[in-house]
Amino acid sequence: xxxxxxxxxxxxxxxxxxxxxxxxxxxxxxxxxxxxxxxxxxxxxxxxxxxxxxxxxxxxxxxxxxxxxxxxxxxxxxxxxxxxxxxxxxxxxxxxxxxxxxxxxxxxxxxxxxxxxxxxxxxxxxxxxxxxxxxxxxxxxxxxxxxxxxxxxxxxxxxxxxxxxxxxxxxxxxxxxxxxxxxxxxxxxxxxxxxxxxxxxxxxxxxxxxxxxxxxxxxxxxxxxxxxxxxxxxxxxxxxxxxxxxxxxxxxxxxxxxxxxxxxxxxxxxxxxxxxxxxxxxxxxxxxxxxxxxxxxxxxxxxxxxxxxx
Amino acid sequence: xxxxxxxxxxxxxxxxxxxxxxxxxxxxxxxxxxxxxxxxxxxxxxxxxxxxxxxxxxxxxxxxxxxxxxxxxxxxxxxxxxxxxxxxxxxxxxxxxxxxxxxxxxxxxxxxxxxxxxxxxxxxxxxxxxxxxxxxxxxxxxxxxxxxxxxxxxxxxxxxxxxxxxxxxxxxxxxxxxxxxxxxxxxxxxxxxxxxxxxxxxxxxxxxxxxxxxxxxxxxxxxxxxxxxxxxxxxxxxxxxxxxxxxxxxxxxxxxxxxxx
Numbered sequence: 068x069x070x071x072x073x074x075x076x077x078x079x080x081x082x083x084x085x086x087x088x089x090x091x092x093x094x095x096x097x098x099x100x101x102x103x104x105x106x107x108x109x110x111x112x113x114x115x116x117x118x119x120x121x122x123x124x125x126x127x128x129x130x131x132x133x134x135x136x137x138x139x140x141x142x143x144x145x146x147x148x149x150x151x152x153x154x155x156x157x158x159x160x161x162x163x164x165x166x167x168x169x170x171x172x173x174x175x176x177x178x179x180x181x182x183x184x185x186x187x188x189x190x191x192x193x194x195x196x197x198x199x200x201x202x203x204x205x206x207x208x209x210x211x212x213x214x215x216x217x218x219x220x221x222x223x224x225x226x227x228x229x230x231x232x233x234x235x236x237x238x239x240x241x242x243x244x245x246x247x248x249x250x251x252x253x254x255x256x257x258x259x260x261x262x263x264x265x266x267x268x269x270x271x272x273x274x275x276x277x278x279x280x281x282x283x284x285x286x287x288x289x290x291x292x293x294x295x296x297x298x299x300x301x302x303x304x305x306x307x308x309x310x311x312x313x314x315x316x317x318x319x320x321x322x323x324x325x326x327x328x329x330x331x332x333x334x335x336x337x338x339x340x341x342x343x344x345x346x347x348x349x350x351x352x353x354x355x356x357x358x359x360x361x362x363x364x365x366x367x368x369x370x371x372x373x374x375x376x377x
Numbered sequence: 378x379x380x381x382x383x384x385x386x387x388x389x390x391x392x393x394x395x396x397x398x399x400x401x402x403x404x405x406x407x408x409x410x411x412x413x414x415x416x417x418x419x420x421x422x423x424x425x426x427x428x429x430x431x432x433x434x435x436x437x438x439x440x441x442x443x444x445x446x447x448x449x450x451x452x453x454x455x456x457x458x459x460x461x462x463x464x465x466x467x468x469x470x471x472x473x474x475x476x477x478x479x480x481x482x483x484x485x486x487x488x489x490x491x492x493x494x495x496x497x498x499x500x501x502x503x504x505x506x507x508x509x510x511x512x513x514x515x516x517x518x519x520x521x522x523x524x525x526x527x528x529x530x531x532x533x534x535x536x537x538x539x540x541x542x543x544x545x546x547x548x549x550x551x552x553x554x555x556x557x558x559x560x561x562x563x564x565x566x567x568x569x570x571x572x573x574x575x576x577x578x579x580x581x582x583x584x585x586x587x588x589x590x591x592x593x594x595x596x597x598x599x600x601x602x603x604x605x606x607x608x609x610x611x612x613x614x615x616x617x618x619x620x621x622x623x624x625x626x627x628x629x630x631x632x633x634x635x636x637x638x
Contacts, residue, residue, distance in 0.1 A: 081631070118634070125470035128632040147379075147472035159637060163462040165393045174392075177385035178471040186478045222467075 069139050069232055070100035071262040072124070077133035079119050079286075093119040095286035096133065101230070101262050104175050106252070108273040108294070109266045111283035117266050118159075120283070124264070125155055137230065151179060154261075155227035156219040160239040164208035168199070168218050171207060172225060179226035186225065193221040196251060198244070212239040220248060224255055231255070231263045237272060245269075249276050269368035303338045305364040306347070310335055311355035319355055341365070378480065382473050386481035390455055391488070403450065404493050410445050412497055414503045415439050430594040436501055437509050437589055438562045440494070441523045445494050445582065446553055448527020449534070451486035453549040456535040460543060460636045469633055475625050479618065483528060490524065515592050518603075522585040525610045530556065532617035536624035543636065561586045581610040 079094040094116040101107050109117050122128035124135060126146055135142040137149045162171040169190070176186035194200040197217035202210060210218070216239050222232055233252070237245035249272060255261045267273050275282060276293040282290040282297065290297055310317060312334050317335055321328040327338040339347050344363060351358070394400055411445035419435035422428075459465045468478075501507045509516060534548040559573065569577055577583045584606035591598050 101533075103540050119632075122466075122632050122634050125466070127469050127629065127634060129626070129629045136551050149476060150470065151472040155467075157466075160466050161463045162467060163389065163393075163458075165387070165397055165462075167392075170388070170392045174385045174389050175471070177381050177388065178468075178473055180379070244575045311442070 069104060069376060071103050071105075071138060072101035072264070073134075073136045074099055074120075074124075075134040075136075077120070077135065079116075079123060079128065080131045083104065092286050094123070094130075097283070097286070097288050099288065099291065101264055103262055104256055104260045105279065105322050106256060106263045106265055106277045108277035108280040109264060109273070110270075110273060110280055113284075115283040115345060116286040119286075121157075121234050121264070121266070125153070126150060126234055151226075152229040154223035154226055154231040155225035155233075156216075156231070156236050157234035157357060158212075158216055158219075158236065159234065160219065161215060162207050162218065162222070165206060167206055168194070169203045171218070172222060174346065175222050176225055181226060189225045189227075190221065193224060194218075197247070213241060213244060216240055217244070217248075220251070224251075224261075227259050228261060229259075231261055233265050235268065237267065237269065237302055237371055245272070252276060262310050270367065274348070274367065303366060303370070304341045304344055306337045306339050306344060307360075307362045307364070308335045308337075308351075308358040309333055309360035311357040311359050313354065316354050317351070317356050320356075338370055378477060379472070380476050382471075383481045383484065386468075386473070386478065387485060387488075389608040390451075390485050392457070404447070404489055405496050408493050408497050409500060411439055411443070412436070412500050413504065416501065416507075420505065430590075433509070434503065434593045435563050437512070437519075437593060438586055439447065440497060440501075440509055441585065441589065442557070442560075442562050443493055443497065444490055444520055444523035445527040445530070445556075447490040448524045449531035449553050450527075450549075452482045452490055452528060452531025453535040455482050455485065456538060457475070457543075457546055457549060460538070463637045465633045465636055475622055479532075479621070482531070486524070486527065486531075490527075512589075512592060515589075519585055519589055522581065522606060522610060525607075525614055526556075526582050526585075527553075529610070529614040529617035532565050532621040534615070536617070536621040537572055538590055538623040539621070539628040556580060556582060559583065565590060578608070581606040581613065587633045 075098050076096045077098070078092070078096050081091040081093060083090055097116075097120065099107075109120065111117050119128065123130045124142075126142065135154070137145075140149065142149055166174070172190050173183070173186060176183075176190070178338070181189070190203075191200065194203055197215050197220065199210075199217050199221075202214055202218075205214065207218070216236065220233075220236055223233065231252075236252075237248050240248060252263060252265075253276070256263060265277060273376055277294055280290070280292065280294050280297055281288055308317070314330070314333060314335070318328070318330065320326075321337060322337075330335040337347075348361075384589050394404075416432075419432040423432040423437070442445055459468060498509055501509060512519070534552045537545050537548045559569070559577045559580050561569065561577060562582075566574060566577055566583060566587055584602045588598055588603050588606075590596075
């Protein structure tokens, strides 16, 4: 099946800011594909190249080298035709402050060739879904950050795009609205087959939403897999014990076994290879260490993120 | 060229007119203040000098200077407005092209200049009994020359901002001001110090204002100078658009997102 979006050896090098300075490689030859209907997460620490990549995919930053194609067509040669099918929302971008929500959305609908009656129908649907229908005649500068974010999402999806590039779309939202947004994103994929490239700093959200994750570091792709497999590549589980008797013994035991341990009052948190948890619990019994509570946290995408971000 | 997108950009800058007093004061209030001040001054000069055409010449100069100012402001300030609203990435991540943006700002400059003129010209007639429409077709010639000058000044200063960033936004205000003393707007070219006159001779507006004064005074018109003025004007417009497009491409190399505040 032909990918919706494909990059080949995409690279962006910024020139030195001052004479005699060094150039900065923001994106270093990345190649990836976004499949039809796929939600692909773009993860990485600050400065990894996520925003640079999205800017190049939107055509607001010229790549130094490499190719971008959408729907099998060169982005460079078919920019307008392609962007007419691409929606974009970012927490870091706003819309003109001196216009109302309705005026702003009307303008963006026109930029996508959408007639007024169709626009009004879609705008009502999306603004109602995001709980901001009552705000439609307010100026953008009268809205909260969370409301602006929701308006930006409505802007991105009013054209029913084939591809949506969403840059931290839930960053400033309350948990219940963020949950609603995630449900909405899934609905868009299911109803319209929209393919989505999604960046977020919320690992639970990425794990919940994305079919696949690209992990970027220093401009390179260092991993590309499902969230489950990435989390699974971290073998350490976290074992939390509420120790009743034997706190000193468990501290000594952890030191002898070179197990990373954190002790807060009577709670002990140990990082142990998942395969060795059973053996560890038997050793605790042998050492006569008593505990009242135990929980074992399996590795998560966040653990992967933290391990890769160092 | 997609007219829906041009329509969208026109709405983008026309909607705020309903409620933005900054924009309304630029379009109406300050031109009216200028008209009152210069109207009284020109009548005093007419009375003192005995030159009957002085008042009409000065007020018509004011009208044409407003045409230049408004035309350049629409081009350059529209870009500044998008930058200050963090809206540049929003716009250019759609199918909108640079050509469509250029056409839209030119279209908006004509609309907003027309609104200013619709206030200024009746005010001049009511206050001073000066009817600049009496100049007939010549007025259209002068308006065209002034508008084209405003466009190239606007594209040039917008290009500078795109290339060098917001730290250079002052050119949007200062560049048109630089042209004012050299364009013989309110006084004849020969009154300018001799060493400055060569500069005036390569500025197209000089010949527009000189021709305007000749018409008002009933003197013969030098058509070759007027043709030279239009030639220069269209040459400068072509170069300014070329520079703007090059600056836009340069700006995309650094990323339009760098303007976000």
